Amino acid sequence: MEGIEKYLRKSALPHIWCPGCGNGIVLAAMLRAIDKLQLDQQKTVIVSGIGCSSRASGYMNFNTVHTAHGRALPFATGIKLANPELNVIVITGDGDCTAIGGNHFIHSARRNIDITTIIFNNGIYGMTGGQYSPLSPQNSKATTAPYGVGERPFDIGNLAIAAGATYVARGTAFHATQLTDLVVSAIENKGFSVVDAITQCPIAYGRKNKMGPAAQMMKWQRDHAVMAKAAAKMTPEALQDKFLIGELHRSVAPEYVAEYEKLVARLQGGEA
Amino acid sequence: MNKARLMQGNEACTEGALAAGVRFFAGYPITPSTEVAELSAEKLPKLGGKFIQMEDEIASMGAVCGASLAGMKAMTATSGPGFSLKQELIGYAAMAEIPVVIVNVQRSGPSTGLPTAPSQGDVMQTRWGTHGDRGVIALSPGSVREAFDVAVHAVNFAERFRTPVVILMDEVIGHMREKVTLPTQEEIEIVDRKRTTLPPEEFQAYKPDGDEVPAMMPFGEGYYHHVTGLMHNHSGQPALDSKTTKEVLSRLHTKIDRAIDDITLYTEHFLEDAEILVITYGGSARAALAAVKQAREQGVKVGMLKLITIWPFPKEMVQTVAAKAKKVIVPEMNYGQLVGEIERYVDQGKVIPVNRYDGHLFHPNDILTPILEAQGGSK
Amino acid sequence: MALAINQKLCKGCGICIEFCPKKVLALSDKGKVYAAHPDLCINCGLCELRCPDFAIQVIKESKGEKS
Numbered sequence: 012m013e014g015i016e017k018y019l020r021k022s023a024l025p026h027i028w029c030p031g032c033g034n035g036i037v038l039a040a041m042l043r044a045i046d047k048l049q050l051d052q053q054k055t056v057i058v059s060g061i062g063c064s065s066r067a068s069g070y071m072n073f074n075t076v077h078t079a080h081g082r083a084l085p086f087a088t089g090i091k092l093a094n095p096e097l098n099v100i101v102i103t104g105d106g107d108c109t110a111i112g113g114n115h116f117i118h119s120a121r122r123n124i125d126i127t128t129i130i131f132n133n134g135i136y137g138m139t140g141g142q143y144s145p146l147s148p149q150n151s152k153a154t155t156a157p158y159g160v161g162e163r164p165f166d167i168g169n170l171a172i173a174a175g176a177t178y179v180a181r182g183t184a185f186h187a188t189q190l191t192d193l194v195v196s197a198i199e200n201k202g203f204s205v206v207d208a209i210t211q212c213p214i215a216y217g218r219k220n221k222m223g224p225a226a227q228m229m230k231w232q233r234d235h236a237v238m239a240k241a242a243a244k245m246t247p248e249a250l251q252d253k254f255l256i257g258e259l260h261r262s263v264a265p266e267y268v269a270e271y272e273k274l275v276a277r278l279q280g281g282e283a
Numbered sequence: 284m285n286k287a288r289l290m291q292g293n294e295a296c297t298e299g300a301l302a303a304g305v306r307f308f309a310g311y312p313i314t315p316s317t318e319v320a321e322l323s324a325e326k327l328p329k330l331g332g333k334f335i336q337m338e339d340e341i342a343s344m345g346a347v348c349g350a351s352l353a354g355m356k357a358m359t360a361t362s363g364p365g366f367s368l369k370q371e372l373i374g375y376a377a378m379a380e381i382p383v384v385i386v387n388v389q390r391s392g393p394s395t396g397l398p399t400a401p402s403q404g405d406v407m408q409t410r411w412g413t414h415g416d417r418g419v420i421a422l423s424p425g426s427v428r429e430a431f432d433v434a435v436h437a438v439n440f441a442e443r444f445r446t447p448v449v450i451l452m453d454e455v456i457g458h459m460r461e462k463v464t465l466p467t468q469e470e471i472e473i474v475d476r477k478r479t480t481l482p483p484e485e486f487q488a489y490k491p492d493g494d495e496v497p498a499m500m501p502f503g504e505g506y507y508h509h510v511t512g513l514m515h516n517h518s519g520q521p522a523l524d525s526k527t528t529k530e531v532l533s534r535l536h537t538k539i540d541r542a543i544d545d546i547t548l549y550t551e552h553f554l555e556d557a558e559i560l561v562i563t564y565g566g567s568a569r570a571a572l573a574a575v576k577q578a579r580e581q582g583v584k585v586g587m588l589k590l591i592t593i594w595p596f597p598k599e600m601v602q603t604v605a606a607k608a609k610k611v612i613v614p615e616m617n618y619g620q621l622v623g624e625i626e627r628y629v630d631q632g633k634v635i636p637v638n639r640y641d642g643h644l645f646h647p648n649d650i651l652t653p654i655l656e657a658q659g660g661s662k
Numbered sequence: 663m664a665l666a667i668n669q670k671l672c673k674g675c676g677i678c679i680e681f682c683p684k685k686v687l688a689l690s691d692k693g694k695v696y697a698a699h700p701d702l703c704i705n706c707g708l709c710e711l712r713c714p715d716f717a718i719q720v721i722k723e724s725k726g727e728k729s
Binding site for chain 2: 023068086087
Binding site: 019026029031032033038185187213224225 | 679713
């Protein structure tokens, strides 16, 4: 942790997350990525929504904004467009990002604006006591799905890709080293980057779905994750209850802020 | 001095904001405010500024808050339905003390209502639309030139008080065209948000100065701090204890209330010997002034107080002016909103609401008739 | 090499204990982690990697110091 101490607001610790919550692992992985890249702390802005995930910004020693539920991306858009020199990283949760924040998510991807979005995906609304989200597995239990979630979840990777994101990846709290590398690539991508970070909520999700203690939930992540590259050679039967991790998509497209700046330069250059 | 030109109210509002230093606009099309977005889209990049049409009204409000935190003067524009959507984040801007300007070109509501017809139906929503208690600044221009001036004031107040400021236009003012002569850039006073002189390690982002407003440092200059909509302490960290809460909530009111004399903008007409007083604002004021002048020609001692500042409601000034009148007539293009505030401070027995809410602006006769009736009744 | 454990931050979640390949760690009767068998530690860093609370780290000692 030596390298990442300076990125923490130590006076705010211990954080509010439950014992065993994977959010702290994802946060640590993010900070290692920031450290690997040697991002300028002064020029880095962390923007979060509302939920357990989004409390992360308060613990991070950068310019940080804890916004309203689902609205991190609009704030981040304003920040990045206003000052393109800033590194803007969004921390959001599965509910914050894909339910109330869904519209902002797809439009940010469509714009391919240079923002990195890390989804702390625990398949539940933890802060409010365990309701289901658009990423909760079908048939999983939650306080508002006492008989099991009756809806399909989003395939957030495909959604991000279809909406126009130029870097999409998935990691887990168990695979914390890989997660750091994925966040590095996400930040390095000059465009809209999404990392779906599967993390465990042992208290709300875990208890309701009898997933055992935190370490066991992480073993579940280990046993159900399949590297995207390996998956290409596997049969549908073998992939039945698995999810893909690693880099899911990478492409190149014009980046929103850079294109707007070109417009500004052109108009100003042309004026007397 | 600039040359006179024919200008639309929305255009004048936009020009005023740009003259006051706004260089970021995020918005969404909605009648009758769309011209503000269109003009901003055209002008801002030429000025080195930034324009973005966001995916919805809420995103627009988020974007302007973000841009302001990054150091830019930022504005958005909307009408009733969009104003309703923005309320949560207006409250966020109030709690996180983010300077932003929201133009609401009021149209007839509720709901989709009459998209191209005027009203003044959002007066109380401007005051109470977001949940919770806070001080509010809202300015209502009554002419195209005033739309320019009010925009300058709105930007300056937002910067000075670190608060969202609403420009409460209505469709009459927004869409009308008048000949105006705008001030030159040199003639315009510009206020910027306070910066700190402390080094980063000593700076506390939400510690107020003597004027109860904290200094504000943009992202990127080394003053990194936490911004949150949760109740927070001087460092910006969440703090939900009762002492902090009481302090912050009080200050969100007093930082504005203590400067009410600076914030109160109005015009007065024929008040010296007035026995009947008309109090009005925005698009209603034009018909009211015509009515007042006609009444004067008929020998009625009537005067008019046109409020430009609607919130904070200038209660002492209104009380003083109304004290001399036997009757106080309040024309509004709504079912009766600001009149309730006036009745709080002026003897209810002498207040006469005059309301038009059929999607049409007042005809001077709508206001002349009650003036003459008030005159007749008071003899 | 040594393990630095911050018991004020440790929440006793048991993740580091479960994933330590050498079974170095255990929970004290106060519910906080401690190094029960520090001599078995191979400094793999998995505890630090997977701790959600920044409560445990592998400290690199400089050359010449005893571990």
